[in-house]
Amino acid sequence: MTAADEAPATVGGSAASVPSARPHVSHRGPAEAVAGTSSPHAIAPKPFPRRFHQASWDEPVIFELSTPGARGVLLPPIEPGIREAVGNPAADLPAGVGRARPPQLPELAQLHVLRHYDRLSQENLGVDLNIDVGQGTCTMKYSPKVNEGLVRSHKLAELHPLQDESTVQGILELMWRLERFLAEISGMDRVTLQPAAGSQAIWTNVAMIRAYHASRGEAAARDEVVTTIFSHPSNAAAAKVAGYRVITLYPDPETGHPSLDALRAAVAERTAALLVTNPEDTGIFNPEVDAFVRVVHEAGGLAAYDQANANGILGITRARDAGFDLCHFNLHKTFSTPHGSGGPAAGACGVTGELGPFLPAPTVERAADGTFALDHDRPQSIGSVRPWYGVAPNLVRAYAWIRSLGPDGLRAVSETAVLNNNYLLAKVLEIDGASAPYAAGKRRIEQVRYSWETLAEATGVHSEELGVRMADFGTHYWTSHHPFVVPEPMTLEPTESYSKADLDEFAAMLREVAREARETPETVHSAPHASTIHRIDPSWFDDPERWAVTWRAYLRKHGERRAAEAGRAAAGVSASHAADA
Amino acid sequence: MPEQPIVHPYIPNTIPEIRAEMLAAIGATDIGDLYAEIPERLRLRRPLDLPPALRSETELVREVGGLLERNRSTRELVSFLGAGCYEHQVPAVCDEINGRAEFLTAYAGEPYEDHGRFQALFEYCSMMGELLDMEVVNVPVYDGFQAAATALRMAARVTGRTRLLLTDAIGRDKRSKIADYCAPDLVLETVPFDQASGELDRGALAALLRDDVAAVYVEQPNHLGVVETGLAEVVEAAHEVGALAVVSVDPSTLGVLAPPASVGADIACGDIQPLGIHQHFGGGHGGFIASADDPRIVMQYPSRLFGIAPTRVAGEYGFGDVAYERTSFALREEGHEWVGTAAALWGITAGVYLALMGPQGMRELGESEMARTHYAMGRLAALPGVRIPFERSHHVQEFVADFTGTGRTVADVNRALLERGILGGADLSGQFPGLGQAALYAATEVRTQADIDRLAVALGEVLA
Structure with a gap:
């Protein structure tokens, strides 16, 4: 059994220890978690906000998928007439100028390259998939498909x-x-x-x-x-x-x-x-x-x-x-x-x-x-x-x-973006613990930088953690540029692309996460639970001895230990799943 | 403000009933209420003077597609243009992946809900690292111009020095960018190229090198298509005075050319457009910067660097920003230069390309380019009055042809070629007047022998 085979069991194990009022979100487990409302005669109404789980393919790094000799794409052959005229000029490059050793790129058949990247793409959230109002300042709006064809x-x-x-x-x-x-x-x-x-x-x-x-x-x-x-x-x-x-x-x-x-x-x-x-x-x-x-x-x-x-x-x-x-x-x-x-x-x-x-x-x-x-x-x-x-x-x-909007359409874009923003502002301010610092009672234009300071003081749950937990609901949430002048910030920009129902759903997710922060804070602290991966150990990123910006740097710095763990796994010894936590 | 009569498909809340409901929910009587903070004196009191909307996709495609139809593409013409933007084979899988909505329409999510782009970009950097033989590669900057300019600023920060020595065999637009970007604190000086070989004049370099030089900048191959066979000596000379060697390299050549790191270059940079990205009228560029994993250099990158890390689940990969506290995102003007939206999707695409090509594909690519380019050099050299000034030097995918001896200008020759369906080489006569009526011809792996023969025949007619 490989380490990858063990991973699902580990995921279930760690999630089970997490207190949560939303077991259907926190578990990968079966849908019985929301049973009780079902009957033989009807499909139960869906919970609101929705259940979600991000794709989680446990995909290796592409070098691990390499098979020596495999080819992903071929090039036009060099015509015999060219060969006869010039031979192989690459072979004439002087020593030290020509490449001595081939680059250690991975070798994969075409389907395997495609599948790897398709899987990675599924582990990503674009505007086309989520209610993308949580990346404030970014103006996440619909990019019309007709333009892609052009x-x-x-x-x-x-x-x-x-x-x-x-x-x-x-x-x-x-x-x-x-x-x-x-x-x-x-x-x-x-x-x-x-x-x-x-x-x-x-x-x-x-x-x-x-x-x-x-x-x-x-x-x-x-x-x-x-x-x-x-x-x-x-x-x-x-x-x-x-x-x-x-x-x-x-x-x-x-x-x-x-x-x-x-x-x-x-x-x-x-x-x-x-x-x-x-x-x-x-x-x-x-x-x-x-x-x-x-x-x-x-x-x-x-x-x-x-x-x-x-x-x-x-x-x-x-x-x-x-x-x-x-x-x-x-x-x-x-x-x-x-x-x-x-x-x-x-x-x-x-x-x-x-x-x-x-x-x-x-x-x-x-x-x-x-x-x-x-x-x-x-x-x-x-x-x-x-x-x-x-x-x-x-x-x-x-x-x-x-051209698709014209002058009236552009104005409708702006007016609707402002309407959406002020509507969402009203919905967010209904949530206990949220505020919109400055200019109290005044209208905002297209976005708002909110503060969860009150909630953080009451619960010890920080805005960044709320943001990570929002990933479990299938959306984004961004805090703010640095420095955090607005304490515990959250910046939301609901452009013209979103419907009232979208805004209601996003506000409901925020409300739910804020409720969790009060009632089951550990659910938020330990998020994500329904995303592609689990909480990352950030200590590697600021340590020159451990950071690795490329796979080759990773192998140089961590390869020995990785090989040892692989050896232990092969010998049937379970690897520690919180070794660096 | 009157309500919009049309419910626009891109704007769901243009439904009048919904608008009314939302306005009521926030206690506003009309949309105008929401703009109360914008004083009347700043308001535009007329509609924008723009053409009316093309409401249907049919009308839109007719209009915009019709404009584009007036272009003649390199699929319709046989192109020998390069000079920084290249026609290469673009594998279908590259277009498939960069068209995936999950990548195309994502932006700046966290390493959890956007794990995919973090891993794809880490892999891109990792494969570039193999190609370049370096352990640190940045998340792409805008293009090769920016990569070069930033690499030079990094070198100045590492050394604490202000003089930069740049090869003269560099595109003039690129030099212009570097000059403007490095002003006012850094001083640029030009190192000439040898008129016989087209390679950097190492004697002239030696005369300019002093211990106040931050970096020596050369290109491999250089802008004239010439392989710098003396790169090792250039790097050594730079190091002798404590300067860094910054080498811009075309990554499509690295299956056959030694990576700059193999001769000790400190920073490599360049453009990833050749790696699976269409020409896009010059809109397909992305820049890479690479170095050893030396904190002295790593801490000088302005760009994002994505690193791998464990998660709380064994065997799971997580990714995140390495040494974030050096960036303008963290520190505003106290960070290095700035970081912002640049060319991530092209980075993902270049990664897909390298994974498809593998070591064998990259080797074959380089060999094919070299064979076709040398074949084209031979065909053109045989034409009366045409001279290949750096004929004895090594070239990979480009070379200079000098038409001075034909009595014709490059512009004139290219006009005549265009009448025959051919895009001749880039005209160098304005940017490199010392080379005479010179043109830079590119022959990548997609230029067939028949294409090159057709060029030679057409030139024979034109110059007759």
Whole structure:
């Protein structure tokens, strides 16, 4: 019997010792756990919230599936005519230049590669599977399937970026149009689609700010950037990389956003820019944002608007109308492109005409005859921020999404996202122990950063633990960026994609987990119970002697002990299942 | 605010009765109430000036698909373009896996409910580690440009020095990115390539190396398609002054080329687009950074590093973030550079690719590229007036062809080739004027002998 064969018994054993008021969730056991309501004449109504168990294939690491000699895919054979002409040039590489030993990659037949990754995929939760309102700030929304078909066409997937412009007029026109759409949505004059993602778009804006001040001879004199603690950490981090000293404003305890006085105290003739999100990650809109911009402008600085949180304000209010000089959108958030387990994403930066010369090169331009071309001749440009012109598949998806909604649809997106958020806010605040710090009684825009401080004080159960337990209900739940300014945080963003029934179900899950925290806290402390795996020993991750970022590092550091345990298992001695706990 | 008359399929709560019910539940009279915190002076008082909705999928596909139909793809044209984006065989299983909704539509879940992406990315890093002969590989950054720029910033942090020596055989867009990203604190200097071999001029390197150099950066093969056979000497020279050697490498060549680590390179970096990812008009890039498992270097990564760990159940694998406290997620501006959404799905895809290819597939890939490229070099060298300037050097999947002797410009030649259904090599004349009317031709494993012969015949006609 192998160690893998033993695992299910171990799982059952450990789960059985966990006190739980939801045995049907905590056990892998048979459905009799909810018997009692069944009758021979009807199927019992389903419990609410639902029972769930994540796929748990106990899948080995792919190297363990290797069979020497197996092939997953073959290549076109080298034609005899080529062989005759050139022989095998690889064999002519000098010693030390040619590879001496083959890479120790796994060897698998095609089905086995497919099966392994299909199993891993089942152990992952996408928007398509869960009520994905728990990943606040991430704007988890539906990515329409029709758009997937469009981007898989060879008319996009098999385009090389250096093709003659006459052969890529379709994609160039699409990019040009998308830029115009985003210019209208933001009020800006020019847009670039080159940034690969939101943080790179922030960087692009910072680089343009730096180039702008340099062009005026103020590069050295303006060495400070002001941001807020509830703006994405990449605003502060990108500014630091660019050489700026970062001043971070904290919220006023009443309003939830920094006061104008705090801003005035931070802004000076050294200020290069304000980098700010609005609404911030609390979902609170700073109504004085135009005054903030004015203060920065009066000091000679620029104002850049991180529009990662734009999903609630499309067609409602625009960056330009508050006076901003630069802004950026995350197309994988607001404009529906799928998040890809963490990218590829896409960013779009909008600027005023004054900042236009600094945009990354190339730009897409429309000629008088209606044809489209790439303009590389931009002497004041910050240059390339990434290869070529942007994450083209995501530009197509974003374009298609805007076209499928139109101006009324975009407004409906935002209004519905805001409606959903305020509805969920009311439902969450009904739960004993939950609160929404700041701006009491006021409406939020598209998300809320909640606090479980009261619950944690009463039960000793922390927000992170509640989040892990939510995995047992088949969903996500995210706390907050660091530092936790809101204690015991939870950030929820119910975009327009979710129905009232979805929101009711998510709130019911939260209520159930909060109840468990009070009544059976051990259930939460020891979660997950119905997920792919069980509680991880995190001590390896910060210990250079034990951390292993690759399988080869794992084998070097832990291989001997692993072999010894395998030997004991083969000899029929049961392995300790909590050796490092 | 009038209610939306259309119930939109992407927006379930556009059903008027549901909206009314939800508004009532939160004590609002209409949607406008919910925007009470946005002052009137900041409101847009008109509809967005955008084209009306295409409500059906039929209309949408007709419109967007129609735009794309105007493109001519490398399936319709025979392409010899490379220069950082390559047409390779993309196994169907790669597209199958990256199209799985569970991976495609997931984002940033925890290592429990998103165990699958953690394991898939750990495996990607592990297979890259085998290819590169290194124990630490990051979760992908945006692309090879970012990987190079970050690798150089890492080297500067490790050494506490500020001078960077970069090969001149580098794409100009990439150099532009590195320069802007490393400003203002790091200083870039260029090391020329030898005009005869196309390899780094090691004499010039020696003259520039001092003990204030943080890193020497070279590419393998370099941007001119030339294999740096003196890589070991370059690394040694860097180490002699206490600098790190940062080597960007095309991973598709590593079945036949020695990994940079084998000659002592400290940091390897590059782009994973060649590993099972379509060209996507340049939208299919992801960047890797790799090194030894040396905490001095590991603690300088800005990227996420996923590690393996035990769970409370014997034999179960768990995954999580290694040394998280170095990142901007943990420390904002006090972390290294920043970390954010980048290219995870391409990392998963590249892992699938490497698992399908295995050691034998990677070897055959490299051999095939080399044979086709050298065959193409021979065919072009035989054309009157065409010169292969680095003909005697080793190449894997790209080479420079110089058309100066034909009296024609590359742009002119490529226009004529396009009329014959061929995309000629990337025009280097603007970026490398010293090379004359030079073009960079790529011949990967998908370019057949017939394709290359067709190119040679067409060039013969064009240049006649």
